[in-house]
Amino acid sequence: MVKSRLSFKFAGCLVSSLILNLLFIINIYVGGQWNLSWSSRAAAEAEAVAATSCSGHGRAYLDGLVVDGNTEPVCECNACYTGPDCSQYIPHCMANADGGDPLFLEPFWLQHAASSALVVAGWHRMSYSFDGSTYISKELERLIRKVHALVGNAVTENRFIIFGTGSTQVLSAAAYALSLENSSSPAGVVASVPYYALYKEQAEYFSSEKFKFQGDANAWKNKSDTSTNMIEVVTSPNNPDGRLNKVILQGPNVKTIYDRAYYWPHFTPITAPADEDLMVFTLSKLSGHAGSRFGWAVVKDENVYNRMTIHMQLSSMGVSRDSQLRAFKLLKAALEGEGRELFDFAYQTMKTRWERLTRTLSLSKRFSVQKINPQYCTFYNKFREFSPAYAWLKCEREEDKDCYAVLKEAKIIARQGNRFGSEDRYVRLSLVRSQDDFDILIKRLNKLVSEEDGAKIM
Amino acid sequence: MVKSRLSFKFAGCLVSSLILNLLFIINIYVGGQWNLSWSSRAAAEAEAVAATSCSGHGRAYLDGLVVDGNTEPVCECNACYTGPDCSQYIPHCMANADGGDPLFLEPFWLQHAASSALVVAGWHRMSYSFDGSTYISKELERLIRKVHALVGNAVTENRFIIFGTGSTQVLSAAAYALSLENSSSPAGVVASVPYYALYKEQAEYFSSEKFKFQGDANAWKNKSDTSTNMIEVVTSPNNPDGRLNKVILQGPNVKTIYDRAYYWPHFTPITAPADEDLMVFTLSKLSGHAGSRFGWAVVKDENVYNRMTIHMQLSSMGVSRDSQLRAFKLLKAALEGEGRELFDFAYQTMKTRWERLTRTLSLSKRFSVQKINPQYCTFYNKFREFSPAYAWLKCEREEDKDCYAVLKEAKIIARQGNRFGSEDRYVRLSLVRSQDDFDILIKRLNKLVSEEDGAKIM
Missing domain, CATH: 1.20.5 (Single alpha-helices involved in coiled-coils or other helix-helix interfaces)
Structure with missing residues (x-):
């Protein structure tokens, strides 16, 4: 028993x-994910680096610095944090609100690690061309059209799409493509003040005989000289002030580049699908991957498209296939499910940041920011406020002519108004940077505003 | 019991x-490679695509076309092959010996799958800059210096290194950087015939007031006009003919860009570490990754380096961090062990190809190719033949003035001599393409040569 x-x-x-x-x-044998061969070493390596603790105030990267004695890359700390694990706050550091580094979207990708991870084989697309003929991934082009269709921010049917190394390269390609061939005088490139400095800087730097920067578009509005060819860059939403700019110049000799980098629900109501002749977009302000240097243009005219293609060939032989693969994987991840998650995350983050900024500045008489009336958003099917990437801050006091200096004194790095063709009474504050950068910016602004009365008494 | x-x-x-x-x-818990989390889905996906059978005459890629009904990307077949698995040979297709697609190195990376695989996290380097200040990965820069030190082909100590979107962008950055600021007349860009067409095409396309293409360097050798600023591009080894070109123009108003793209043991004896003021290299001709668009320059003068940095900023805000990460991983893999494997593979492949080409043409009186005397190679510590990336083929018959047409008739696509500022009695044949392309080229050449006598009798 x-x-x-x-x-x-x-x-x-x-x-x-x-x-x-x-x-x-x-x-092991059926589950699929456990029977890896050549990719497992790289995967383990990447996961180990990703698991490095940087206290939420920094990040370790595969190609990060390796300090002698270590085998793993070290933490790269956000501004104002230091130490081997970025845990030490630097008390009197400067709040960086300068560049448009779109790190506000980083948490989204940390939350979507599995769908956005990418494995690149050593032999991936070594060739100059896709299928022997083009510099452009057709599948990526298809995803881009899908994103525009989902958001409803641009018409892409029967349009050409061309890729560039960031919208930076796309913009110069557009300027070259829209300049007349064999013209005796260069086309004038203009933009309405305040404008993104790059248009001016590029035109001046390249010193091409094909085009010259000619300043504020408004100054050319009523000029009778209709023989000059003009290229107007319309930034809509505008950088720095977030307004949905419209074209200023019209006529047979005017061509237009619409910089639509910020025309996503993150930053603005989507009022209608944009349908301009030449529209420029960038992954940077869509997914937050500024470092990937991937931009594109949606182009109506085949001739302009062909000329832009030549530009891409002669200046860089197209866009890195690695960037294209990365953009492909990221957009595929963003479009999973109903494809709204990225936009909801981005909009909520920007909305919250604007609420905090507005709350801070509501107590101030010294500083003001742009006010834009809410508009109906076809993506969210409701009236909504703008939540621009940048605050266009004005120093209201008569004596505060150099607003940049006023902020610098308060340990805030802004971008000077004159960089945008505007007065230095204005500065641009970037609101798209990392949460750390934004938190410190608000902290410094709160302090500055709270001192206003005291300062007045002085 | x-x-x-x-x-x-x-x-x-x-x-x-x-x-x-x-x-x-x-x-599972100790073996390391089996306890993956967020990367396993991407790894399985990449391995599945890599396992697609394309009969050795094509390849499936992660971002390859997905045909309706399928979930996996389809095979992209090499030229002259077709069918769903690229197994069908297209009998009378054209042999492509045109572009410099360096696919001859693809087998190396297939053999080194584990060390060259790369896993990119969704949040990898979203920022514009590395550590808030530069567009350049310091670890990649370190690897580049290491590769040069290993090969002994360039002095990099106390030199600046700058990255570009392929050597294509580096070359234009160099031309802009070496042009004088505020000069009343543009610098003249020259190269000795036969030269790589891009120098001319870029200068003409950009139409900058800073520089103009002025043709053959030899034509400027004895000109007394010493007031003109000149920029000579010295391609060494030369594209198309593989010779170790030296500078032609000298004097206080001459600046030199050394295009060192082909200065690797694959193609040439390494005679000494190059130590010129401005040397241009590219991943394309080192590892074979043309598609990654990654090039660099080694620069002596800090001012020139700074000006090239401005060029990179204004034309593309630096090189894609994805390309940089890829280059980092590939060079790291290439440097594993003693780091000679890549070079041995590349040299053996080119050597074998040249032997086959030479054998084929040895029977011909109609065609000849460049002959370069062997030189001592400090990398292999022996005298060795050149094994250039291209054959610079001459049609010897009086009537064969259009060598391109002669070859086209024989179903070979070459590149016309006039593209290199030379006579059309010459063509360039690319020897760095895929094994399939090379095999078919040799097949067509064999046929052409074998018909020579018959043709003569006619």
Whole structure:
């Protein structure tokens, strides 16, 4: 009886153990994710780096600095944090609100690690061209059209799409493509003040005989000289002030580049699908991957598209296939499910940041920011406020002519108004940077505003 | 007794089963490569695509076309092959010997799948800059210096290194940087015939007031006009003919860009570490990754380096961090062990190709190719033949003035001599393309040569 009971127990254990064996075998040979071969070393490497603790105030990267003695890359800390694990706050550091580094979207990708991870084989797309003929991934082009269709921010049917190394390269390609061939005088490139400095800087730097920067578009509005060819860059939403700018110049000799970098629900109500002749977009302000240097243009005219293609060929032989693959994987991840998650995350983050900024500045008489009336957003099917990427801050006091200096004194790095062709009474504050940068900016602004009365008494 | 023996058997089975379980557990939790989390989906996806059979005459890519109904990307077949698995040879297709697609190195990376695989996290380097200040990965820069030191082909100590979107962008950055600021007349860009067409095409396309293409360097050799600023591009080894070109123009108003793209043991004896003021290199001709668009310059003068940095900023805000990460991983893989494997593979492949080409053309009186005397190679510590990336083929018959047409008739696509500022009696044949392309080229050449006598009799 005792033995029999023992046998039963044995049998029970054996069955359980065999079932466990079977489960392991199934996991290994059928589960799919466990039977990796050549990619497993790289995957383990990437996961190890990603697991490095940087206290939420920094990040370790695969190609990050390796300090002698270590085998793993070190933490790269956000501004105002330091130490091997970025845990030490630097009390009197400057709040950086200068560049448009779109790190506000980083948490989204940390939350979507599995769908956005990418494995690149050593032999991936070594060739100059896709299928022997083009510099452009057709599947990526298809995803881009899908994103525009989902958001409803641009018409892409029967339009050409061309890629560039960031919208930076796309913009110069557009300027070259819209300049007349064999024209005796260069086309004038203009933009309405305040404008994104790059248009001016590029035109001046390239010193091309094909085009020259000619300043504020408004200054050319009523000029009778209709023989000059003009290229107007319309930034809509505008950088720095977020307004949905419209074209200023019209006529047979005017061509237009619509910089639509910020025309996403993150920053603005989507009022209608944009349908201009030449529209420029960038991954940077859509997914937050500024570092990938991936931009595109949606182009109506085949001739302009062909000329832009030549530009891409002669200046860089197209866009890195690695950037294209990355953009492909990121957009594919963003479009999973109903494809609204990225936009909801981005909009909520920007909305919250604007609420905090507005709350801070509501107490101030010294500083004001742009006010734009809410508009109906076809993406969210409701009236909504603008939540621009940048605050266009004005120093209201007569004596505060150099607003940049006023902020610098308060340990805030802004971008000077004159960089945008505007007065230095204005500065641009970037609201799209990391949460750390934004938090410190608000902290410094709160302090500055709270000192206003005291300052007045002084 | 029976029961007892049964119990024994049970116990034996149980122990075996438990041991097996233990082994599984060890594998999963200690083995390292099996406990992946967020990267496993992407890894499985990449391995599935890589396992697609394309008969050795094509390849499937992660971002390849997905045909309706399928979930996996389709095979992209090499020229002259077709069918869903690229197994069908297209009998009368054209042999493509045109572009410099360096696919001859693809087998190396297939053989080094594990060390060259790369896993990119969704949040990898979203920022514009590395550590808030630069567009350049310091670790990649370090690897580049290491590769140069290993090969002994360039002095990099106390030199600046700048990255570009392929050597294409680096070359234009160099031309802009070496042009004088505020000069009343543009600098003249020259190169000795035969030269790589891009120098001319870029200068003409950009139409900058800073520089103009002025043709053959030899034509400027004895000009007394020393007031003109000149920029000579010295391609060494030369594209198209593989010669170790030296500078032609000298004097206080001459600046030089050394295009060192082909200065690797693959193509040429390494005669000494190059130590010119401005040397241009590219991943394309080192590792074969043309598609990654990654090039660099080694620069002596800090001012020139700074001006090139401004060029990179204004034309593309630096090089894609994805390209940089890829280059980092590939060079890291290439440097594993003693770091000579890549070079041995590349040299052997080119050597074998040249032997086959030479054998084929040795029977011909109609065609000849460049002959370069062997030189001592400090990398291999021996005298060795050149094995250039291109054959610079001459049609010797008086009537064969259009060598391109002669070859086209024989179903070979070459590149016309006039593209290199030379006569059309010459063409360039690319020898760095895929094995399929090379095999078909040799096949067509063999046929052409074997028909020579027949043709003569006619």
